Amino acid sequence: MPEQNSNKNEWPLWEVFIRSKAGLDHKHAGSLHAIDANMAIENARDVYTRRMEGVSIWVVESKYIHASDPDSSGALFDPANDKIYRHPTFYDLPDELTHM
Amino acid sequence: MTVRDFQEAFDEKIDKEIAIEPRDWMPDNYRKTLIRQISQHAHSEIVGMLPEGNWITRAPSLRRKAVLLAKVQDEAGHGLYLYSAAETLGISRDEMYDQLHSGKAKYSSIFNYPTTTWADMGAIGWLVDGAAIMNQVALCRTSYGPYARAMVRICKEESFHQRQGFEILLQMSKGTEIQRRMVQDAIDRWWWPSLMMFGPSDDNSPNTAQSMRWRVKRFTNDELRQRFVDVTVEQCKILGMTLPDPELKWNEEKGHYDFGAINWEEFWNVVNGNGPCNKERLEARAKAWENGKWVRDAAFAYSEKRKERSGSKDSKAA
Numbered sequence: 223m224p225e226q227n228s229n230k231n232e233w234p235l236w237e238v239f240i241r242s243k244a245g246l247d248h249k250h251a252g253s254l255h256a257i258d259a260n261m262a263i264e265n266a267r268d269v270y271t272r273r274m275e276g277v278s279i280w281v282v283e284s285k286y287i288h289a290s291d292p293d294s295s296g297a298l299f300d301p302a303n304d305k306i307y308r309h310p311t312f313y314d315l316p317d318e319l320t321h322m
Numbered sequence: 323m324t325v326r327d328f329q330e331a332f333d334e335k336i337d338k339e340i341a342i343e344p345r346d347w348m349p350d351n352y353r354k355t356l357i358r359q360i361s362q363h364a365h366s367e368i369v370g371m372l373p374e375g376n377w378i379t380r381a382p383s384l385r386r387k388a389v390l391l392a393k394v395q396d397e398a399g400h401g402l403y404l405y406s407a408a409e410t411l412g413i414s415r416d417e418m419y420d421q422l423h424s425g426k427a428k429y430s431s432i433f434n435y436p437t438t439t440w441a442d443m444g445a446i447g448w449l450v451d452g453a454a455i456m457n458q459v460a461l462c463r464t465s466y467g468p469y470a471r472a473m474v475r476i477c478k479e480e481s482f483h484q485r486q487g488f489e490i491l492l493q494m495s496k497g498t499e500i501q502r503r504m505v506q507d508a509i510d511r512w513w514w515p516s517l518m519m520f521g522p523s524d525d526n527s528p529n530t531a532q533s534m535r536w537r538v539k540r541f542t543n544d545e546l547r548q549r550f551v552d553v554t555v556e557q558c559k560i561l562g563m564t565l566p567d568p569e570l571k572w573n574e575e576k577g578h579y580d581f582g583a584i585n586w587e588e589f590w591n592v593v594n595g596n597g598p599c600n601k602e603r604l605e606a607r608a609k610a611w612e613n614g615k616w617v618r619d620a621a622f623a624y625s626e627k628r629k630e631r632s633g634s635k636d637s638k639a640a
Contacts, residue, residue, distance in 0.1 A: 232416050253406045254406060269403070272392075272395065272479075292346050
């Protein structure tokens with residue numbers, strides 16, 4: 223996440239998440255500055271949904287997002303690396319077997 | 323890990339076309355180059371609203387006015403996508419504004435030319451946005467993730483900008499003799515500055531090699547300029563107009579159009595602040611920023627007050 227700057231007069235930074243249509247999840251669209259949540263939602267509408275890209279908007283102040291450390295992502299994701307038996311293609315089954 | 327390990331890991335990612343993301347280690351110069359390039363790009367979008375804003379109240383029909391408004395609003399949006407992409411590199415929005423308003427940061431020189439007739443709205447859409455798109459499509463695959471994502475979004479939206487411009491010129495080119503002359507005049511004035519938008523030629527562009535290595539840039543200035551010339555010459559035929567370059571000629575051997583020498587002296591003059599509208603553009607920006615100060619301050623005060631009030635209410639409840 224972007225680092226928060228200490229500039230006092232600058233409006234806080236918000237991350238914007240948009241649901242493109244009902245049934246899909248909210249996806250990160252970008253960020254913007256706003257003084258409060260209401261303004262962040264209105265600005266997000268103007269900046270990120272000028273072409274009906276969304277039916278719902280989430281905003282969260284960037285400082286509240288906690289992220290994993292990219293430098294230790296190797297160790298963090300290591301437990302999933304060697305478990306290929308979690309994928310259906312791991313299993314050797316006859317071609318005649320259908321609907322599975 | 324040592325700095326050298328970090329550097330190696332970074333180089334490997336670049337070679338494998340793995341995007342660099344904000345919290346990844348990156349060389350200082352990569353960060354600096356990106357901040358400069360992305361903020362310049364953002365400033366260009368914002369200053370780029372001014373020459374067209376000039377025509378919103380004078381658009382010849384309601385349709386044209388609605389379209390121009392939408393286009394200028396897009397440019398504001400594009401500036402905002404790019405500013406927030408630059409912020410992920412650690413520079414603040416206010417710092418970037420300061421750099422723009424103080425003249426320390428550059429923006430695309432093209433916006434320092436005046437828009438004197440309605441045909442200029444067509445020529446800007448067709449040629450200026452056309453040149454910008456040529457550059458921006460290439461940047462959709464730039465190595466820095468947030469920049470690439472901003473570019474993808476921008477490219478999706480820019481396509482209408484170029485099409486509406488061409489439509490303006492096409493309609494005028496089917497009009498009266500005076501309208502046809504306006505079209506030709508606009509093309510004559512915007513053609514060369516549009517070619518200059520791609521920047522200095524490769525042998526005068528000392529940063530190109532490094533930017534190509536970092537895959538910040540995907541094509542050199544001259545490659546993109548050539549591509550622009552090749553497609554635009556063909557489009558111009560549909561308008562039945564001419565491009566103001568007697569040396570423009572198809573080169574069978576190269577498979578490209580040859581074109582005349584660019585006036586680099588003019589280019590550097592405009593870059594260095596001596597174009598026809600440099601002063602006016604910067605003054606308009608600075609004035610907008612100053613005049614908006616009370617709004618920013620009021621919003622800030624309102625938010626502080628609300629925080630205070632909700633704070634005191636909570637303590638009462640407790």
